[in-house]
Amino acid sequence: MKAILLAAGVGSRLSRATPSPKSVLDVGGMPLIRHTVEMLMRNNIDVTIVVGFMKEMVYEALNGLDVNYCYNPFYKVTNSMGSLWLARNYISPGEDLILGNADVYWDQDILDLLLNDNRDAVMLADKSRVEVGDYFFKTHDSKIILYGKDLQLNERDCEYVGIAKLNANFVGGFKERINRCIEDELYHLWWENVLYNYSKEYPVYALDVGDCFWGEIDYIEDYQRIVDYVNAKNEEN
Secondary structure (H helix, E strand, O other): OEEEEEEOOOOOOOOOOOOOOHHHOEOOOOEHHHHHHHHHHHOOOEEEEEEOOOHHHHHHHOOOOOOEEEEOOOOOOOOHHHHHHHOHHHOOOOOOEEEEEOOEEOOHHHHHHHHOOOOOEEEEEEOOOOOOOOOEEEEEOOEEEEEEOOOOHHHOOEEEEEEEEEOHHHHHHHHHHHHHHHHOOOOOOOOHHHHHHHOOOOOOEEEEOOOOOOEEOOOHHHHHHHHHHHHHHHHHO
């Protein structure tokens, strides 16, 4: 299995509070991205990181780890669609693939749920969060049928986490669509838009992880929530 983590963006919503990339912020004495990469590697998953903004800080955060790097020099003018395309050589049809945004904190309990789900295309979601969040889904029988930042409250039934898994037989078609998006100059899109487009004709599922702790860093309050959780967890151990 392979994993690609997207860590190229500036993170403009948090940049006034911290000058560093969100993925290298300290969580319990370790950079966030190192926590994720070490977890993936313990599960024998080959990891590729797409870097851009202040890439040297990501290199330093992952010093000594055997990971692959791709550099997006256009990170200021592309979205994550462009970053993922630059890592296309690490997307191999016939191999399972995890895709994730590097500013998400998650633990082994969530990874276990993801690895044990055999559906072709799965996006992590949290059914306990519908009133406040960044991006929402509406599902039917766990299939994603609506998605967006601005879904009305009565249309939402979960918040998107920022991580997905594609089974080996799905990866080839996914890669073809990534290439097609770049050919159509859709650099401004998120990589998730490929899966949203797929969901109109092929089932893309939401896997509920609402019983587990996770956090995506968009604002300083998100970061503090993660730090408080990790500190409490470390004290228990």
